[in-house]
Amino acid sequence: MLQSFIIILREGFESFLLVAVIFSYLRKSGRRQLSSAVYSGIGVALAISGGLGYLLFKMQTGQADAIEKYFGSGIAGFLSNEALREAVLGVVAIVLVASLVIHMWRHGASMKTRMEERLGEVSSKRSGWAAYLGIFLFTALMICREGMETALMLLQVRSPRLVWGALLGLLAAVSLAWAWAQFGHLINVKRFFQVTAIFLLLFLVQVAIYTFHEFSEAGLLPNSEALHTATEKFSPDGLYGQWFPLVMVGVCAVWLAAAALVDRLKRIQNNAVTLGPAKT
Secondary structure, three states, X not given: OHHHHHHHHHHHHHHHHXXXXXXXXXXXXXXXXXXXXXXXXHHHHHHHHHHHHHHHXXXXXXXXXXXXXXXXXXXXXXXXXXXXXXXXXXXXXXXXXXXXXXXXXXXXXXXXXXHHHHHHHXXXXXXXXXXXXXHHHHHHHHHHHHHHHHHHHHOOOOOOOHHHHHHHHHHHHHHHHHHHHHHHHHOOXXXXXXXXXXXXXXXXXHHHHHHHHHHHHOOOOOOHHHHHHHHHHHOOOOOOHHHHHHHHHHHHHHHHHHHHHHHHXXXXXXXXXXXXXXXX
């Protein structure tokens, strides 16, 4: 439940910021008439993400008959091996999500500038349908990326309360988005993305252990039986794995407290430099 809550909270808020930047650019550049392209792009991206999530869910649950008619018997054969399909989906999730999280960590501060430059390229020198299509495709690709990332991560959550966590995360994301719109200067967006990135990277560590566990169960590793037994306790329902969410929260809390302390010390130091030495 905690994992799905954080996933939806982060991805939902990030999607809101992406859309907010696009609308802000259109307003500042005097191209409000292209707003309908943004709404269309959001709708298409949500449809594609939902379709992908449904397809991946069918693959994960081994419902090969439901998609065999679309992709052939080869995919159906892959789906019949539960351990192998879980392992492969785990690898895909780790590679894609980790690369996106690290990218956001490194370039998140310049995200708005980069987006506005790209938006300028696809719209400023064009008119009519060309500009509309450029904004539409840009919005659809950006939101679709968030949707695919969300779908891959949610498929790795092993909790019967996944839906409740996702709903609460969506509610929290909407609330945070409203608070940002009203009191943006009070919310440290940089720290929000940093601490949620740490949480997701720690979550991917558990996914990596589970993926290794599934590869061993599929018999694709040397001494697979021994490796499968050794990693059983680290699975989401294992003796150690069930405590991993608390470890993730603890690590994030410690990091956030340390970051807040560093920020406070920097402000004190900057104030001291600004005020200068006291006169005697």
